[in-house]
Amino acid sequence: GSIDFETFGNKDSSLGTQLPVAGGWAFDDVIEMFYLNKDESQSQLVLRIFDELFLRLKEHNIKNKGTRYTFYAHNLARFDSLIIIKGLSTNNRYKIDPFWHDGSIYSIKIKDEINNITINCLDSNLIFHNKLKTLLKNFNCDVQKGVFPYSFLDENNLYYVGNKPDFSYYPD
Numbered sequence: 001g002s003i004d005f006e007t008f009g010n011k012d013s014s015l016g017t018q019l020p021v022a023g024g025w026a027f028d029d030v031i032e033m034f035y036l037n038k039d040e041s042q043s044q045l046v047l048r049i050f051d052e053l054f055l056r057l058k059e060h061n062i063k064n065k066g067t068r069y070t071f072y073a074h075n076l077a078r079f080d081s082l083i084i085i086k087g088l089s090t091n092n093r094y095k096i097d098p099f100w101h102d103g104s105i106y107s108i109k110i111k112d113e114i115n116n117i118t119i120n121c122l123d124s125n126l127i128f129h130n131k132l133k134t135l136l137k138n139f140n141c142d143v144q145k146g147v148f149p150y151s152f153l154d155e156n157n158l159y160y161v162g163n164k165p166d167f168s169y170y171p172d
Helices: 044-064 074-089 132-138
Strands: 002-008 019-027 030-035 066-074 094-102 104-112 115-123
Touching: 002 044, 002 074, 019 044, 019 066, 019 074, 030 044, 044 074, 044 104, 044 115, 066 074, 074 094, 074 104, 074 115
Parallel strands: 002 066, 066 115
Antiparallel strands: 002 019, 019 030, 094 104, 104 115
């Protein structure tokens, strides 16, 4: 499967100060997207994403007898690992075991202690040095990465509900 986060930070923010405002995952034919609610913290958003993922994996496990899964996060080593570790470390349900090499996190094992299911998150960017959009096309994937209106997002509309932002707010 794959997992991805979209973040927000002011123009002067470093990677470590980016805050997740959306995220999602996909595996088999299941795709789920999540958005930050006004009444939750960024850590609660990350927990909600993983709680739902592990619930779906539990259902998959019952049908297929699998307890170990591999998920790819593009740029995990530089970015998503910080979001995942910070978000999941607030809950004892998940055991987090990052694998470090040369100062970067190359993978993260996340175990749901209740259901005995483990996800190994790997960095697809360390395996294939290319944009995710290009990789998906090169491998003829049926599911493509969506686009996010990064230039629309600011501190005044983090919880925007309404029509899709104008086309000009989307990259490429």
